[in-house]
Amino acid sequence: MTIKPAAAPERLNFRTKFLYGxxxxxxxxxxxxxxxxxxxxxxxxxxxxxxxxxxxxxxxxxxxxxxxxxxxxxxxxxxxxxxxxxxxxxxxxxxxxxxxxxxxxxxxxxxxxxxxxxxxxxxxxxxxxxxxxxxxxxxxxxxxxxxxxxxxxxxxxxxxxxxxxxxxxxxxxxxxxxxxxxxxxxxxxxxxxxxxxxxxxxxxxxxxxxxxxxxxxRIPRLHRPAERRASLLQNLREVGATLKNWNLGVALTGTLLGGLASGLYSGLALYIxxxxxxxxxxxxxxxxxxxxxxxxxxxxxxxxxxxxxxxxxxxxxxxxxxxxxxxxxxxxxxxxxxxxxxxxxxxxxxxxxxxxxxxxxxxxxxxxxxxxxxxxxxxxxxxxxxxxxxxxxxxxxxxxxxxxxxxxxxxxxxxxxxxxxxxxxxxxxxxxxxxxxxxxxxxxxxxxxxxxxxxxxxxxDQAAHERNLASVREAEAVAEAAREAGVEGEAPTPVRVAG
CATH class of the missing domain: 1.20.1250.20 (MFS general substrate transporter like domains)
Incomplete structure (x- = not known):
């Protein structure tokens, strides 16, 4: 099985950015x-x-x-x-x-x-x-x-x-x-x-x-998940694993407090x-x-x-x-x-x-x-x-x-x-x-x-994101090589690139 080098991140053209936005x-x-x-x-x-x-x-x-x-x-x-x-x-x-x-x-x-x-x-x-x-x-x-x-x-x-x-x-x-x-x-x-x-x-x-x-x-370039059947319990475990993330916890805390302030402001803005x-x-x-x-x-x-x-x-x-x-x-x-x-x-x-x-x-x-x-x-x-x-x-x-x-x-x-x-x-x-x-x-x-x-x-920060992105691209390259070899399945868990 040959693993192709992972492609660098693609930058979008103006047309796609505008139409998406x-x-x-x-x-x-x-x-x-x-x-x-x-x-x-x-x-x-x-x-x-x-x-x-x-x-x-x-x-x-x-x-x-x-x-x-x-x-x-x-x-x-x-x-x-x-x-x-x-x-x-x-x-x-x-x-x-x-x-x-x-x-x-x-x-x-x-x-x-x-x-x-x-x-x-x-x-x-x-x-x-x-x-x-x-x-x-x-x-x-x-x-x-x-x-x-x-x-x-x-x-x-x-x-x-x-x-x-x-x-x-x-x-x-x-x-x-x-x-x-x-x-x-x-x-x-x-x-x-x-x-x-x-x-x-x-x-x-x-x-x-x-x-x-x-x-x-853009659909052909987007990720296509592997075909699989997952039980409700497995789905819940996967959701829990995704949500067990420090940075997501920070985002949720900031959003929670900001949502309270925003709701009060939005409701009273026209009154004021x-x-x-x-x-x-x-x-x-x-x-x-x-x-x-x-x-x-x-x-x-x-x-x-x-x-x-x-x-x-x-x-x-x-x-x-x-x-x-x-x-x-x-x-x-x-x-x-x-x-x-x-x-x-x-x-x-x-x-x-x-x-x-x-x-x-x-x-x-x-x-x-x-x-x-x-x-x-x-x-x-x-x-x-x-x-x-x-x-x-x-x-x-x-x-x-x-x-x-x-x-x-x-x-x-x-x-x-x-x-x-x-x-x-x-x-x-x-x-x-x-x-x-x-x-x-x-x-x-x-x-x-x-x-x-x-x-x-x-x-x-930027360095951490680029390490994450390199790990993800490497795992996706492995998965692509597996598909070409006739083995369908989820991409392997990425290994965090040192940095």
Missing amino acids: FGSLSYGVHLTVLPLLLFFYNQVIGLSAQVVSAALAVSLIVDAVWDPMVGHISDNLRTPWGRRHPFLYGSAIPIAVSWVLLWSPPGGFTMGQKAIWLLVFVVGARLLISLYEMPASALAPELAPDYHDRTVVMSYRWVLGTLGGALAANLGYFWFFRPTPKYPMGQLNPDAWAPMALTAAAIMLASILVSAIGTHD DTFFWGLKASQVGVLSITNLVASFGAAVVAAAYSRRVGKRKACVSLFFGSLLVLQAPLLMRLLGAFPGPGDAALMPLLMLQRFAWGILGNAGFIVVTSMIADITEDAQVKTGRRSEGLVMSTNTFIGKATAAASALMPGLVLAFVHFPARARPGAVDPGLVRHLVWVYLPVTTTLSFLSISAWLFYRI
């Missing part, structure tokens, strides 16, 4: 627009904040359990279209349909029926989106094995995801949420939300199909923009565009800065900077040192703040997603199995499980400060709004600080 427009829409459900069902439909938050929490718990199942199944799937693409093609239309229904509760329903409608379709929408996103994210480590090229691929994915979210949100803020005599703040207009949801669904459908078709030619800063829908849209523009700069910063100082140092310093920039204006305003609603300087300062926050925060998330992808080879060296889907989805599982808990937090905070449903800007006690921000600030700052600090314990 294009699919993340759908996930960007999901991440940007779905947090508005609390505002929509509470302030527009009239459900209590606690009920909406509870429904969102349940949906996240169900979705969190679902993610690793989808990831593990896709890791071991054998089809003519590979492991991931059947999920990409099959999820597109159901995602679009569920999304439209989620934002269109029948007007004749009672509040109880609308609550059930919300629960059913937010669970369905999340499960279907994960059916696409888990296999799609698992493609990244395999498409881009090179340490730095992987960060560039994640940059395309992040920037285009941000573009998708900004596109959907700004169509809402600038078009569907246009002010009317009855609704000067258009985000409170009940008739504006269903058309926005339909447009968002169309963006999601198109982006998924374009990405799936655009990366279809509307009632604390006194912004109209068009002004919120301008800030969203500012964040979009910043994401393009963030892609450049993430690749260049992580190449210079390493991924761990880059992500920690970027996240600490973004946390400071995000929270400082709120604290300064509470202390009377920052312009308030109606001040001519407010919007320019908020635009500058959101731009800086967008650069730092987006760059940090790009680097972190690349770091999580690097864990796949680290796990493969220990187990001998390619488990990109399981690794990536397990991190998502922790994020969503903690976000499920944090989904309750905005509703509980709103109830704690006695924030009214269907409130009107200018009619809410300013002291109550300030109380809301005073509760929000210390909780999110503490959780974010702990989350960022966890990444200091991450151990994979």
Whole structure:
């Protein structure tokens, strides 16, 4: 049996990077627009904040359990279209349909029926989106094995995801949420939300199909798992072996703490923009565009800065900077040192703040997603199995499980400060709004600080990744030689290359 030398990692061309990243427009829409459900069902439909938050929490718990199942199944799937693409093609239309229904509760329903409608379709929408996103994210480590090229691929994915979210949100803020005599703040207009949801669904459908078709030619180059039958117990043992990884534990800890902070921020962001800063829908849209523009700069910063100082140092310093920039204006305003609603300087300062926050925060998330992808080879060296889907989805599982808990937090905070449903800007006690921000600030700052600090314990640098990659390529070369000799089976467990 002749063993061919393992090929060096392939660098992707622009076309593949762009078309792969294009699919993340759908996930960007999901991440940007779905947090508005609390505002929509509470302030527009009239459900209590606690009920909406509870429904969102349940949906996240169900979705969190679902993610690793989808990831593990896709890791071991054998089809003519590979492991991931059947999920990409099959999820597109159901995602679009569920999304439209989620934002269109029948007007004749009672509040109880609308609550059930919300629960059913937010669970369905999340499960279907994960059916696409888990296999799609698992493609990244395999498409881009090179340490730095992987960060560039994640940059395309992040920037285009941000573009998708900004596109959907700004169509809402600038078009569907246009002010009317009855609704000067258009985000409170009940008739504006269903058309926005339909447009968002169309963006999601198109982006998924374009990405799936655009990366279809890569299928012959992707890993094909050996045909085998494994018992449930064996599957559980394999999952446990993959998850028993120090660096994955670090990632899960950081994600857990960050998910709590992110859930509280996402749920209250529009409340703060509307009632604390006194912004109209068009002004919120301008800030969203500012964040979009910043994401393009963030892609450049993430690749260049992580190449210079390493991924761990880059992500920690970027996240600490973004946390400071995000929270400082709120604290300064509470202390009377920052312009308030109606001040001519407010919007320019908020635009500058959101731009800086967008650069730092987006760059940090790009680097972190690349770091999580690097864990796949680290796990493969220990187990001998390619488990990109399981690794990536397990991190998502922790994020969503903690976000499920944090989904309750905005509703509980709103109830704690006695924030009214269907409130009107200018009619809410300013002291109550300030109380809301005073509760929000210390909780999110503490959780974010702990989350960022966890990444200091991450151990994979460029040298370690390249040793892992060399071990994996050597094992795959042995497996390829065995297949050519007519022996089908799993690749042998890689032997860690000394270094």
